[in-house]
Amino acid sequence: MINQRNYKHKNSKFKNRVYQWTKKIPRGRVASYGQIARLAGKPKSARAVGVFMKNNTDIPNTPCHRVVGFDGSLIGYSGRGGISQKKKILLEEGVFFRKNKVNLSLSQLKA
Numbered sequence: 473m474i475n476q477r478n479y480k481h482k483n484s485k486f487k488n489r490v491y492q493w494t495k496k497i498p499r500g501r502v503a504s505y506g507q508i509a510r511l512a513g514k515p516k517s518a519r520a521v522g523v524f525m526k527n528n529t530d531i532p533n534t535p536c537h538r539v540v541g542f543d544g545s546l547i548g549y550s551g552r553g554g555i556s557q558k559k560k561i562l563l564e565e566g567v568f569f570r571k572n573k574v575n576l577s578l579s580q581l582k583a
Contacts, residue, residue: 486512486513486514486517486520487520487524489511489512489513490508490509490512490520490521490524491524491528491530491534492512493508493511493512493583494508494525494534494535494536494538494539495533495534495535496581496583497535497538497539497581498581499565499566500565500566500567500579501538501567501579501580501581502538502539502540502544502562502567502574502576502579502580502581503538503539503540503580503581503583504518504539504540504541504542504576504580505518505519505521505522505525505539505540505541505542505547506518506521506542507580507581507583508521508539509521511583518542521539522539522547522548525539525548525550526548526550528550531551536549536550537549537551537558537561537562538562538565540574543573543576544570544573544574544575544576545572545573545574546558546559546562546572546573546574559572562574567579
């Protein structure tokens with residue numbers, strides 16, 4: 473049986489690390505959900521990172537729009553305007569695209 477209290481505590485520590493890493497993504501760069509999960513210490517938790525980005529309450533201090541799919545796909549954006557707004561913001565910040573995906577070789581966070 474899972475100890476709910478211990479589980480929530482561990483999950484909140486991971487969540488805080490996810491948000492801290494996300495805050496380190498500078499303008500003009502992106503990171504993948506999996507990359508943030510690895511940097512935060514749980515490499516198999518990319519989906520959890522997605523949930524945290526969806527529920528981000530610290531916008532714009534935690535730039536969830538700078539987190540993308542492993543292949544540069546613009547996956548999810550809960551802000552007004554959806555995916556098209558996410559792309560517009562990233563373009564304004566200087567992120568490079570190849571068709572409808574972020575060009576990760578030019579724009580991925582090096583960490």
